[in-house]
Amino acid sequence: MEQGLKPPVMSHPQYLPSLRRVAVCGGTHGNEMSGVYLVKHWLQDPSELQRSTFQVTPFVGNPRAVEQCVRYIGRDLNRTFAPAFLNTKASDSDLYEIQRAQEINQIFGPKGSSQAYDFMFDLHNTTANMGSCLLVNSESNLLSMHMCNYIQKHCTVRHCPILFCQPPGEEANFTMSVAKNGLALELGPQPQGVARADQLAKMRSIMACALDFIELFNKGTLFPAFEIEAYKVVRRTDFPRYPNGEISAVIHPNLQDKDFQPLKPGDPVFQTFDGEDILDDSDDTFFPVFINEAAYYEKKTAFCKTKKGTFAQPAIQKGF
Amino acid sequence: MNSCQVLRDAPVRKVALFGGTHGNELSGVFLVKHWQEDGAEIQRPGLEARPFLANPRAVEKCCRYVDCDLNRVFDSENLGKELTGHVPYEVRRAQEINSLFGPKGQPEAYDLILDLHNTTANMGGTLILETSRDCFTLQMCHYIQDALWPDSCPVFLLEHPSLKYATTRSVAKHPVGIEVGPQPQGVLRADILGKMRKIVQHGLDFVQKFNAGQEFPPCTIEIYKIMEKVDYPRDKKNEITAVIHPNLQDRDWQPLNPGDPMFLTLEGKTIPYEGETTVYPTFVNEAAYYEKQQAFVTTVKEKLSAKGLKVS
Numbered sequence: 001m002e003q004g005l006k007p008p009v010m011s012h013p014q015y016l017p018s019l020r021r022v023a024v025c026g027g028t029h030g031n032e033m034s035g036v037y038l039v040k041h042w043l044q045d046p047s048e049l050q051r052s053t054f055q056v057t058p059f060v061g062n063p064r065a066v067e068q069c070v071r072y073i074g075r076d077l078n079r080t081f082a083p084a085f086l087n088t089k090a091s092d093s094d095l096y097e098i099q100r101a102q103e104i105n106q107i108f109g110p111k112g113s114s115q116a117y118d119f120m121f122d123l124h125n126t127t128a129n130m131g132s133c134l135l136v137n138s139e140s141n142l143l144s145m146h147m148c149n150y151i152q153k154h155c156t157v158r159h160c161p162i163l164f165c166q167p168p169g170e171e172a173n174f175t176m177s178v179a180k181n182g183l184a185l186e187l188g189p190q191p192q193g194v195a196r197a198d199q200l201a202k203m204r205s206i207m208a209c210a211l212d213f214i215e216l217f218n219k220g221t222l223f224p225a226f227e228i229e230a231y232k233v234v235r236r237t238d239f240p241r242y243p244n245g246e247i248s249a250v251i252h253p254n255l256q257d258k259d260f261q262p263l264k265p266g267d268p269v270f271q272t273f274d275g276e277d278i279l280d281d282s283d284d285t286f287f288p289v290f291i292n293e294a295a296y297y298e299k300k301t302a303f304c305k306t307k308k309g310t311f312a313q314p315a316i317q318k319g320f
Numbered sequence: 321m322n323s324c325q326v327l328r329d330a331p332v333r334k335v336a337l338f339g340g341t342h343g344n345e346l347s348g349v350f351l352v353k354h355w356q357e358d359g360a361e362i363q364r365p366g367l368e369a370r371p372f373l374a375n376p377r378a379v380e381k382c383c384r385y386v387d388c389d390l391n392r393v394f395d396s397e398n399l400g401k402e403l404t405g406h407v408p409y410e411v412r413r414a415q416e417i418n419s420l421f422g423p424k425g426q427p428e429a430y431d432l433i434l435d436l437h438n439t440t441a442n443m444g445g446t447l448i449l450e451t452s453r454d455c456f457t458l459q460m461c462h463y464i465q466d467a468l469w470p471d472s473c474p475v476f477l478l479e480h481p482s483l484k485y486a487t488t489r490s491v492a493k494h495p496v497g498i499e500v501g502p503q504p505q506g507v508l509r510a511d512i513l514g515k516m517r518k519i520v521q522h523g524l525d526f527v528q529k530f531n532a533g534q535e536f537p538p539c540t541i542e543i544y545k546i547m548e549k550v551d552y553p554r555d556k557k558n559e560i561t562a563v564i565h566p567n568l569q570d571r572d573w574q575p576l577n578p579g580d581p582m583f584l585t586l587e588g589k590t591i592p593y594e595g596e597t598t599v600y601p602t603f604v605n606e607a608a609y610y611e612k613q614q615a616f617v618t619t620v621k622e623k624l625s626a627k628g629l630k631v632s
Contacts, residue, residue, distance in 0.1 A: 040559065041586040069610070070383075127504040191440040191504030193607035197566045197584050246353065253510045271510050273354040294506035297382070 015319030016143055018218045019118040019181075023108050024049065024058045024207070026123045028078050028175045029295070030065025033195035034187055034203045035123025048204075051211055053218035054118075061104070061122070061175055064096055069193050071295055072097055078122075081111060082173035101175075109178040119143075120179035121210065123203060126188035127294045128303075129257040131159035132202050135184035137166040137174075139230065139311045143181045146223045146316055147213050148230075155209040157202045161260050162230035163289060163306065183210065189257070192294055217318055225315045231260065231287055231306035238300040240270055240278060249278055251292045251302060259289050263305070270302070325538055326628035327455050331531045332431040332494065335369045336421055337362060337520065339436045341391050341488045342608070343378025344505040347516045348436025348498075361517075364524050366531040374417060374435075374488055377409060382506050384608055385410055391435075394424060395486035414488070422491035433492035434523055436516060439501035440607045441616075442570040445515045448476045448497030449543070450490060457494050458626035460526050462539045467522040474573050475543040476602060476619065483546050483617075496523070502570070505607055535630040544573065544600050544619035551613040553583055553591060561585055564605045564615060572602045576618070583615070 024042065026035030042049055042058040049056040060066055062077045074095035085098050086105050108117045126133075134151065136144045148162050165184065166172045176182030185206055190199045217223065239247040249270035255263065263269070264285050270278040286305035290296060293303075337355065339348030355362050355371035362369040373379060375390045387408035393399075398411050399418050421430040445468070447461050465473045476499070478484055489495035498519050503512045530536070552560040562583035568576065575598045576582070583591040593599075599618035603609060606616075 037560070037563070037586065045587075127507050189504070191502070191507075191607050193505060193610060194440050194605055195560075195563045196605065197563045197569060200563060200586075247350070247508070250350075250508045250510045250513060256510060273350065274358075292507055292509065294504050297506060 013222055013315035013317040014142060016316055017118075018318045019054050019214050021117045021119075022054055022056045022211075022214065023117050023120045023179060024056060024123070025061045025120060025175055026058070027063070027066040028061035028122055029071045029076075029124060030062050030067070031069050031071055031192040032123070032125035032190075033193065034125050034190065034199045035185075036060070036066050037195050037200060038123065038203060038207070048208070049211060051215040053215055056211065057117075059107075062097065062100060064100075071192070074098075077101060078174050080173065081105065081175060081177050082171060085173075086111065104175065105178050111178045117179040118181065119214065120176040120182045121207065122174065122176040122182065122184040123207075124184055124186045125190040125192075125199065126186050126290060127191055128188050128259050128289065128291045130186055130188045130259045130289060131161060132157050132206055133186040133188075133289070134160050134162045134206075135165045135186050136162060136230075137172050137177070137182070138164050139313075141181060142313065142316055143217075144183050145228065145311070145313045146217075147183055147210055149226050149228055149313070150213040150223070151206055151209050152228075154212075155206055157205050160206065162228065164230060164232045167233070217316075220318050222317045223315060225313060227310050227312045229308060229310055231289065231308055233289070233304045233306050234286070235305050236301045237269070237288075237303055237305060239297075239302045240272070247297075248272055252277060255288065255291060255303070257291070259291050260287050262286075263288050326535065326630055328630055328632035329456055330431075331366070331631050332456070332527050333367050333531070334430045335367050335432045335434070335524070335527060336430050336492065337369060337371045337434050337436065338374045338488060339371070340376065340379040341374040341435055342384045342389075342437060343375050343380070344382050344384055345436075345438035345503075346506065346508040347438050347500060347503065347513050349373070349379050350508055351436060351513065351517065351520070362520070362524060364528040367524075367527055369524060372421075375410065375413060377413075384505070387411075390414060391488050392485045394418070394488060394490050398486070399424065417488060418491050424491040430492040432494045432496065432527065433489040434520060435487065435489035435495070435497045436520070437497060437499045438503045438505075438512065439499055439603060440504055441501050441572050441602065441604045443499055443501045443572045443602055444472060444474065445519050446474045446476050446499040446602075447519070448478055448499055450478050450484065450487065450495050452477055452479055452543070452545075452624050454494060455626040455629055456530075457496055458541060458624055459530075459536045459539065459629045460494075460496065460523060462541050462626065463526040463536070464519060464522045465541065467525070468518065473519070474602075475541060477543045477545040477622075477624075480546050483549060498523075530629065530631055533631055536628060538626060538628045540623050540625045543622055543624050544602065545622050547599060547618045547620055549614045549617045550582075550601075552610075552615045553585065560610070562589075562591060565590060568601065568604060568616075570604070572604050573600055575599075576601050
């Protein structure tokens with residue numbers, strides 16, 4: 001089933017302002033090591049990030065969590081960029097991430113204002129087999145969608161599926177939401193606290209390609225209209241649990257590592273410790289993602305179900 | 321067979337299965353919790369198998385440890401420490417475990433502890449021994465290897481003057497570690513769970529047969545003996561400047577020859593292995609060992625012989 005198909009493509013490109021200030025965040029989660037290592041490296045030697053038409057600022061999102069090699073200290077930083085947190089008095093709260101979100105908002109925002117950075121990359125890893133997933137808020141992020149299209153067409157890294165991460169009806173409160181536009185990279189599988197050379201190289205290639213895209217855009221290149229496939233999260237599925245809240249089954253071997261592959265009604269999804277299969281009870285085919293992501297056990301998510309759709313995007317060009 | 325080559329050893333009645341010595345190594349955590357609810361799978365005639373969660377506070381927080389690594393504090397100093405003032409949680413816990421399953425080195429101690437671990441390294445299902453001189457555990461490894469054939473089941477010998485550490489399982493007369501990977505911390509994979517379960521099954525089968533009087537003829541097994549630990553390249557601020565080279569990543573137990581790529585710096589430079597002989601790396605890119613300044617350990621292959629074995 002296709003969804004979100006927009007009316008026929010406009011003949012004129014949409015004109016968008018050029019990008020002058022770009023930020024690259026690693027370590028929003030302190031134990032997702034590809035971004036942590038890359039940003040630390042770029043802070044020492046940023047030459048690889050430099051382009052002629054814009055300025056790039058690498059930064060460590062959650063330095064205390066990085067130091068301790070944990071996802072977060074008090075609460076998940078990547079869920080903290082909502083007005084409720086950004087507008088409380090920092091002194092009123094002892095949660096480190098609320099203070100840090102306010103700092104980031106001050107440096108790269110304020111969120112939603114004209115002074116905010118033009119673009120923010122946020123570098124993540126997952127224990128799920130998601131390949132080199134590109135996370136965009138929604139299909140209405142025109143510039144990010146064009147960037148994804150450019151990456152899929154020009155980057156040597158294969159399998160860069162696009163996933164819309166903004167929960168329907170909710171406001172985006174991810175770190176990258178501080179800037180006017182954003183793209184998060186979600187590369188896996190990689191265990192927490194581990195840096196794998198293969199993931200590091202892929203993330204690096206995608207970043208180089210994305211910065212090239214911005215450079216071309218700033219130089220006035222016309223990016224024609226296109227249609228593109230993307231996945232949209234529609235629901236989350238928790239592990240089966242005992243009455244005391246303990247997990248009573250694991251991801252089924254047939255589902256493990258099968259992110260972005262169709263899951264049909266009746267397919268096995270879990271296996272109990274007694275060896276019994278638990279089958280999917282929905283009446284439609286979905287494309288599961290974040291299958292067995294370590295950080296989502298506490299969020300009561302064994303995997304997320306997505307729908308695949310084709311999305312039409314108009315041409316864009318830099319406005320004058 | 322020469323009858324004097326058959327060792328008569330005491331029956332192994334008191335067996336414990338430890339999970340969650342490290343709270344984020346989930347296969348053992350969930351197997352132990354499952355067996356505590358339903359122990360049918362681990363019951364065998366002639367022995368008592370007790371499932372036990374070693375570090376419940378770390379399990380609750382899904383982290384390796386709370387104050388310090390439980391799997392390093394079973395030395396006489398920590399086990400004898402007076403519990404006054406600030407004592408790390410794991411040291412207190414070690415003393416509890418020692419009184420429940422030990423005392424270490426004493427006749428009342430448990431006969432056998434199987435301690436269930438996971439690693440992010442591609443080590444498969446590995447058995448870890450602490451000494452080359454315990455015929456019972458050597459015979460057990462031989463039995464498990466046989467039962468798992470054609471799947472491999474490497475045996476890692478943690479016998480070294482400075483690299484050996486004071487493990488949780490060392491309170492038992494016969495300590496055996498079961499290390500299954502690759503599995504990320506905080507993740508439970510069905511395949512890894514299945515592999516661990518099989519090893520435990522065969523281990524308990526062995527004990528049951530041994531207690532029932534079966535004689536095990538002398539045998540020789542191939543083991544990997546720990547030689548050295550290798551740290552990541554670091555800068556002056558102690559920050560890691562290179563990652564495991566793609567040619568070495570996931571190649572646990574495969575030969576690493578002099579000149580083979582070992583690390584890849586963030587600038588893209590390959591750092592080769594400069595040792596003089598071929599070694600067999602393991603624990604390659606284990607998440608928990610970054611803080612222990614360890615990228616991998618090197619081992620050498622050796623053959624160990626065990627005498628024949630029969631219950632006394």
